[in-house]
Amino acid sequence: xxxxxxxxxxxxxxxxxxxxxxxxxxxSQTLGSSGLSDSTSxxxxxxxxxxxxxxxxxxxxxxxVTIGRVSQISVDPMDYQASVELRIDKTFDQLPxxxxxxxxxxxxxxxxxxxxxxxxxxxxxxxxxxxEFTQSAILLENLIGKFMVNGTADKDD
Amino acid sequence: MTRSLQACWVSFSQFAATFxxxxxxxxxxxPYLPRAILRPRLITEQIYSLGALSLVLIMxxxxxxxxxxxxxxxxxxxxxxxxxxxxxxxSEALVRELGPVVTALLFAGRAGSAVASEVGLMRAxxxxxxxxxxxxxxxxxxxxxxxxxxxxxxPLLAAIFCTMGVLGxxxxxxxxxxxxxxxxxxxxQDRVDLFDDVGSGLFKSFVFGVSASLMGVYExxxxxxxxxxxxxxxTRTVVITSVWILLFDFVLTGMTMPGV
Numbered sequence: 401x402x403x404x405x406x407x408x409x410x411x412x413x414x415x416x417x418x419x420x421x422x423x424x425x426x427x428s429q430t431l432g433s434s435g436l437s438d439s440t441s442x443x444x445x446x447x448x449x450x451x452x453x454x455x456x457x458x459x460x461x462x463x464x465v466t467i468g469r470v471s472q473i474s475v476d477p478m479d480y481q482a483s484v485e486l487r488i489d490k491t492f493d494q495l496p497x498x499x500x501x502x503x504x505x506x507x508x509x510x511x512x513x514x515x516x517x518x519x520x521x522x523x524x525x526x527x528x529x530x531x532e533f534t535q536s537a538i539l540l541e542n543l544i545g546k547f548m549v550n551g552t553a554d555k556d557d
Numbered sequence: 558m559t560r561s562l563q564a565c566w567v568s569f570s571q572f573a574a575t576f577x578x579x580x581x582x583x584x585x586x587x588p589y590l591p592r593a594i595l596r597p598r599l600i601t602e603q604i605y606s607l608g609a610l611s612l613v614l615i616m617x618x619x620x621x622x623x624x625x626x627x628x629x630x631x632x633x634x635x636x637x638x639x640x641x642x643x644x645x646x647x648s649e650a651l652v653r654e655l656g657p658v659v660t661a662l663l664f665a666g667r668a669g670s671a672v673a674s675e676v677g678l679m680r681a682x683x684x685x686x687x688x689x690x691x692x693x694x695x696x697x698x699x700x701x702x703x704x705x706x707x708x709x710x711x712p713l714l715a716a717i718f719c720t721m722g723v724l725g726x727x728x729x730x731x732x733x734x735x736x737x738x739x740x741x742x743x744x745x746q747d748r749v750d751l752f753d754d755v756g757s758g759l760f761k762s763f764v765f766g767v768s769a770s771l772m773g774v775y776e777x778x779x780x781x782x783x784x785x786x787x788x789x790x791x792t793r794t795v796v797i798t799s800v801w802i803l804l805f806d807f808v809l810t811g812m813t814m815p816g817v
Contacts, residue, residue, distance in 0.1 A: 405598075408605045415609035419713025422720040426652060426755050457743035469739050511641040511740055 441468065441487045442527040446501045446514070451482045452537030454503055454512040460486050461504075462516045467492045470514060486514065486531075496521040502535035512537060582775050589694075589701045599702035600709075607668040607703070607770075608710030612717070614667055615660060619718035622655055623647060623725025631734050640734070644741035645748035647726035648719075652749060652758045656719035658806050661765035664711055665798035669773035672703050673794040676777025677787035685778075700774045707770025708763070715762035757813035764809060765802050772798045 460468035468488035498519030780790035
């Protein structure tokens with residue numbers, strides 16, 4: 401086999417590998433991990449009555465700074481609550497056990513994220529720990545609905 | 558009056574003849590396709606010169622289309638407070654539309670015209686006739702490998718284009734404009750569907766690959782055997798392929814768009 405045909409073979413091989421690699425990337429870019437590996441993060445759980453449109457990989461913020469990601473969202477068939485798994489950076493492993501988790505929104509129509517408010521307890525949350533105090537997403541539609549009901553009720557008086 | 562009518566009729570019948578000739582050419586190629594597998598070396602050589610050598614152009618194009626898409630959409634999305642959706646916006650536009658279409662247009666310009674002029678020059682210098690004299694079928698030896706190589710290359714090039722575009726959008730969106738990296742990818746996960754988006758994009762680029770390479774070999778094969786004919790074949794390949802791709806794109810988008 402001459403060197404020229406060999407070079408062509410290598411070129412074609414690389415080209416097809418790159419092409420197939422791109423197809424794999426495009427199909428699996430959606431399946432990537434949360435970006436925090438097991439060794440650099442720990443897991444917390446939180447339960448919410450309603451999570452709005454919170455998505456997997458949404459940020460988890462402490463005082464507005466991202467310290468982790470939502471890694472899994474499921475619904476508990478027993479108590480009908482949404483169960484959210486959070487992966488938090490290991491450097492922030494001193495969250496008090498009475499830390500408060502609420503679902504917040506970036507901007508008025510922006511995406512949802514989880515905001516943590518640290519409590520005052522001496523004990524810290526451990527890996528696989530559960531955040532007891534949570535607040536559900538505030539649904540804009542519900543707020544508007546309540547506002548309108550209140551508005552008409554006032555008129556009747 | 559009669560003269561202009563006559564001119565209309567002549568140009569119409571010319572158009573019909575070209576169109577019909579093209580269909581006949583396509584039909585003539587079909588029985589050769591299975592037999593081409595017996596000479597894989599001919600195909601790999603063409604994949605190298607049509608596909609692998611277009612790689613730099615395609616990657617360059619994809620990357621900068623992605624970056625521009627991110628820059629462009631950022632200001633509009635900012636107005637609605639939806640910059641997190643930048644990734645989904647860019648990758649959906651790339652995978653569905655820009656990837657297949659721009660790749661096919663670049664391929665027509667880079668490789669389709671090269672095929673047309675190469676085959677056209679073979680026609681002009683009687684190489685095709687010489688092959689026939691030696692009982693080598695030029696369709697089998699010259700045309701079909703180029704056609705198959707184009708059909709294989711274009712979807713792969715489109716996938717590479719899209720990947721480079723998404724990476725470009727990521728680079729600009731996340732590292733320059735400050736979109737959250739997790740939100741960037743999570744919106745892509747949420748919005749981009751494997752079959753509806755990636756699948757339809759690849760299907761489109763397959764169709765474009767067929768039309769671009771078919772046009773190149775057809776124009777080259779039937780080029781007028783002189784210098785002007787060769788250059789006309791190259792020009793016509795690029796022009797007709799581009800029009801065709803844009804037309805097909807509309808039809809295919811209408812067919813594959815969910816909720817239309």
